[in-house]
Amino acid sequence: MARVLLGVSGGIAAYKALELARLATVAGHGVRVVMTEAAGRFVGAASFEGIVGAPVLKSEFEHDPLRGAFPGDPQPQHDPIGHLEVAANCDAYLIAPASANTLAKLASGFADSMLTTSFLACTAPRLVAPAMNDRMYASAATQANLATLKERGIAVIEPDEGRLASRGEFGRGRLPDPVRLLERLEAVLPGGDRPWDGLRVLVTAGGTREPIDPVRFLGNRSSGRMGLALAVAAARRGADVTLIAANVTLQAPAGVRRIDVETSAQLAEVARAQFPSAHVLLMAAAPADFRAAEVASAKLRRYDGLDLHLEPTEDILAGLSAARSEDQTIVGFAAEHGEGGVERAKEKLSRKGADLIVLNDVSDPSIGFESADNAVTLVDSSSETPVPRASKDEIADVILDRVAALREGRQSSQRADTQSSP
Ligand SMILES: Cc1cc2nc3c(=O)[nH]c(=O)nc-3n(C[C@H](O)[C@H](O)[C@H](O)COP(=O)(O)O)c2cc1C
Known part of the structure; x- marks a missing residue:
């Protein structure tokens, strides 16, 4: 270096x-x-x-x-x-x-x-x-x-x-x-270490907002910090980075292409358009699981009462991984509460067809959402690795190291298959 x-x-x-x-x-x-x-x-x-x-x-x-x-x-x-x-x-x-x-x-x-x-x-x-x-x-x-x-x-x-x-x-x-x-x-820096030169990385960050009426929405507390840290770390490794930012007020890093979205439907649409050309998908955004079945066209008034019907939103990660190609690496994020999180992350890994799930225990209020620090567990098909509390920048580097290892592992097994085939 x-x-x-x-x-x-x-x-x-x-x-x-x-x-x-x-x-x-x-x-x-x-x-x-x-x-x-x-x-x-x-x-x-x-x-x-x-x-x-x-x-x-x-x-x-x-x-x-x-x-x-x-x-x-x-x-x-x-x-x-x-x-x-x-x-x-x-x-x-x-x-x-x-x-x-x-x-x-x-x-x-x-x-x-x-x-x-x-x-x-x-x-x-x-x-x-x-x-x-x-x-x-x-x-x-x-x-x-x-x-x-x-x-x-x-x-x-x-x-x-x-x-x-x-x-x-x-x-x-x-x-x-x-x-x-x-x-x-x-x-x-001259000829810096750019091991991800030529790699296209798609990062989603932030939390979606699902409108109820023209002024109100259903949202979540995701600030987009983890996604931004991943975008910075990937760009530093030389990758060509696109960031889909859902209601992120933080400034995107220089050199990263940023596309702003608001709702989970918009996030899904932009992600579907960007995903085919990406080698790595880092799905750090927190899209809403539910949205209002009907959005009022005028501001709702308190004295009219409110009977809110919700419907599930599209499962963006599962949809993208169903359309994935062999050389794409997909990383999902799971915000879980308390015990049994690793088991649920493993189940999510196979249900969503991802290569890696970054598990966030959201029961600890001092880390995760809106915080500068995080502590996660990396769950893939063969291992679960706890990453102790560190800044999101450091956690981002650990995640990218694992992505690099997964991609390297897959490439070497593909090489071995090619050599052993008659
Ligand atoms: C409390 C305090 C804060 C200061 N903050 C700044 C500052 O943010 N930027 C700046 O240009 N000068 C600031 N100064 C003035 C410099 O410290 C001062 O010009 C000093 O001579 C700079 O010396 P240097 O350029 O050799 O480090 C501050 C001075 C004090 C007393």
Whole structure:
């Protein structure tokens, strides 16, 4: 995997750089961190050092115990000049967060710290992720500095709009989610590890809404986080990803094709159209099992009373798997309550014709729906594997590893069949 140099400057969003360092390390990259003096007022070097397993670099005059090497790489015999060595060894250099002050220095070519000297000396792809108050971001000086950096081929990861650190303030200036920062970083890494290059992956996410009248619906609590995490993880492996998003308010990852739907009938229709060209289907959405048999054309009034008749919706997963081809891999998700979940997941596996069921125990309110974490059991025809509580990003990677193993297993048995046939 790649050698990533992460520069952290002084802003409130520096805490997000810790998560970015963690995600990049979990993704298998060797990470070195460079901090400005001001960054040290917001987060501690010890946290970065614990996460990436290498000393943080702060001053160009300090001795680097690793002599500019990245974790996992051998150290040189000689003692090189620190800022030049890390800059020469990295595959990409990302400054996140990039403060207004640091952007001004980078645009002007300052070389007064480890961060600025190594940035100046770096010939690998360089990225900056500005994060600051919206007025600081919109200021003519900051915008001119960003324009200068862009002109010089430095990628600028635009900040998000939303709630800002200072109380009650909203605007553009938020550092994007670390998952998105890592995606942007990985997109510039040379010949990154893309084992799913050429694979088309269809992911469904979110929960459907079945209308009762023009303003009310039957819905569920699925946020779409698990589906989005799967889409991100598949795209990171190089897959061509289509996401069918049912009422998902979260932003889809860059590079993923997104189709929005509302009802289970719409989800079924879009999935039917997309499925034939997909190699892998990850059915993480929670489509409703029932819908109103009749939808009122005008808003129902309380004093008229309500006698709601429900009818079952289409079984989307079973319908798709009935039309599957040999080389398609189908993953279903089962939200089960309490004991007997594994047995019900096994029954679902065969009834729905899926290759893998990801079982979610929804009796624990601290995981699953709407939560950033999950704990699941992977159930396939020959095994059941509990995956302990972890972030949905980590769970997504475990699921994709299993999909890769299932596909590899099927391909090798197909090869064996071909060789043994006369
Ligand atoms: C509480 C606090 C929060 C700050 N947040 C930011 C910020 O989000 N973005 C920014 O550009 N500057 C922010 N600053 C100002 C920088 O810390 C300051 O400009 C510093 O000199 C930046 O140094 P550096 O670019 O060398 O890291 C903040 C300052 C304080 C005191």
